[in-house]
Amino acid sequence: MTISYWLDESANHQKNFDVAIIGAGIAGLSAAYWLEKKDSTLKIAVIDKNAVGAGASGRNAGFITCGSAEHFNKLNIQFGLAKATEIWRFSEENREHLKKEIIQDDLSSVDYLNTGSCTVAPSADDWVHYQKIFADMQAAQIDVELVDEQYLKENYGVRNFQGAIQYKHDGVIHPLKLLKKIQSKLKNTTYLLAEEVFSLTHLASEIKITTQRHQIHCKKVFVCLNGFASQLLPELKNFVHPQRGQVIVTEPLPPFVKGPCYLVKHLCYFRQLPTGELLVGGFRNHDIEGENTAHDAATDKIQNALAEFAKSYFENTANVKINYRWSGIMGFTADNQMLIGENPLRPGVHLMAGCSGHGMGLSFNSARVMIENAIDQIPVPAHFDLNRILLK
Numbered sequence: 351m352t353i354s355y356w357l358d359e360s361a362n363h364q365k366n367f368d369v370a371i372i373g374a375g376i377a378g379l380s381a382a383y384w385l386e387k388k389d390s391t392l393k394i395a396v397i398d399k400n401a402v403g404a405g406a407s408g409r410n411a412g413f414i415t416c417g418s419a420e421h422f423n424k425l426n427i428q429f430g431l432a433k434a435t436e437i438w439r440f441s442e443e444n445r446e447h448l449k450k451e452i453i454q455d456d457l458s459s460v461d462y463l464n465t466g467s468c469t470v471a472p473s474a475d476d477w478v479h480y481q482k483i484f485a486d487m488q489a490a491q492i493d494v495e496l497v498d499e500q501y502l503k504e505n506y507g508v509r510n511f512q513g514a515i516q517y518k519h520d521g522v523i524h525p526l527k528l529l530k531k532i533q534s535k536l537k538n539t540t541y542l543l544a545e546e547v548f549s550l551t552h553l554a555s556e557i558k559i560t561t562q563r564h565q566i567h568c569k570k571v572f573v574c575l576n577g578f579a580s581q582l583l584p585e586l587k588n589f590v591h592p593q594r595g596q597v598i599v600t601e602p603l604p605p606f607v608k609g610p611c612y613l614v615k616h617l618c619y620f621r622q623l624p625t626g627e628l629l630v631g632g633f634r635n636h637d638i639e640g641e642n643t644a645h646d647a648a649t650d651k652i653q654n655a656l657a658e659f660a661k662s663y664f665e666n667t668a669n670v671k672i673n674y675r676w677s678g679i680m681g682f683t684a685d686n687q688m689l690i691g692e693n694p695l696r697p698g699v700h701l702m703a704g705c706s707g708h709g710m711g712l713s714f715n716s717a718r719v720m721i722e723n724a725i726d727q728i729p730v731p732a733h734f735d736l737n738r739i740l741l742k
């Protein structure tokens with residue numbers, strides 16, 4: 351958004367903070383958490399153009415997962431077994447940090463359920479392929495098992511699948527309740543909401559952030575915008591690509607889906623909410639061009655595919671009513687790995703972006719990595735390091 355002379359209220363509204371975090375999603379709030387933990391005297395501002403969780407963090411499916419078994423396979427092909435395992439373990443660590451630091455014993459406050467997750471095989475060929483992935487995951491000592499068609503029918507209510515790889519330790523959550531829970535732990539953080547950040551300017555010894563209503567001066571900035579990152583930092587334009595994801599939620603149904611599932615063929619995922627609603631998301635591959643956008647909208651093409659799936663892949667859902675339809679914006683990188691680190695073109699500006707569809711399974715841990723890098727100069731793992739692209 352541009353700002354007119356008349357609308358500019360920022361001129362005489364200077365605010366000073368030690369640190370400013372731009373973006374109030376899971377990434378921004380997690381960054382605030384780890385910063386406060388490191389130094390409880392820091393004065394921190396979290397700035398968002400909308401509200402807490404208005405981005406993908408309040409619009410996702412609530413899978414706290416390491417990803418599908420096919421995701422592991424892609425990592426294995428891309429990086430080899432050792433690195434693929436390291437990246438998988440990073441998400442396991444994300445889940446365990448979330449439980450230890452934020453959720454603690456109060457699982458019900460965020461509707462956290464330890465369900466495991468399944469990657470289902472839609473055809474006999476896929477099933478053969480999945481046995482090989484299963485063997486690789488076992489070789490990596492990842493806690494998986496193969497489940498058959500009957501098991502899927504009884505525990506996930508789905509039909510016409512050959513079987514699945516089940517990973518035992520994934521979970522599901524209410525994403526917005528999680529954000530609120532993180533907020534409840536923050537003591538020194540001020541929220542500047544409904545304030546779009548327009549620009550970052552380097553002054554002699556500090557950075558000026560301009561929003562419509564304020565000029566915020568601080569020493570360090572953490573940009574936590576994921577799919578929106580290149581709108582503020584144009585140097586990321588070729589590296590973080592916004593992509594839309596769409597979801598439907600049905601009316602409440604009796605329980606029949608035990609946990610989150612991935613049907614990779616359609617980039618599709620589904621789960622049943624604790625209150626009975628079936629959530630189905632994905633099918634981006636039905637309109638690759640159209641979904642290549644940072645614009646929030648539910649479109650017929652994807653919504654019809656989601657509804658068709660919800661009505662035809664389960665035993666008792668043929669006439670189910672759809673109560674919610676929404677979309678959210680994700681950020682993808684070319685190698686599907688996040689970008690974390692200090693922006694070499696803007697000293698003092700650190701960022702994390704490009705969760706590539708897995709931010710709930712990564713961001714709490716990635717924010718820790720970003721903060722430890724910024725404050726203690728602990729190196730970012732090479733596969734997440736921002737410099738792998740910006741210094742090239």
Ligand SMILES: Cc1cc2nc3c(=O)[nH]c(=O)nc-3n(C[C@H](O)[C@H](O)[C@H](O)COP(=O)(O)OP(=O)(O)OC[C@H]3O[C@@H](n4cnc5c(N)ncnc54)[C@H](O)[C@@H]3O)c2cc1C
Nearest residue numbers: 375376377399405406407410411413547678708709710711
């Ligand atoms: C439909 C859908 C389903 C998904 N399901 C899952 C899932 O089940 N599990 C999983 O791991 N991941 C899932 N994801 C991905 C996950 O939601 C994201 O990776 C994660 O939420 C990104 O968090 P974030 O805080 O980095 O970004 P966001 O949550 O997008 O937050 C960015 C914030 O920046 C603000 N902002 C943007 N521009 C400006 C500006 N100029 N000034 C100030 N503020 C600005 C926005 O308002 C927003 O609040 C899903 C995503 C979608 C869209």
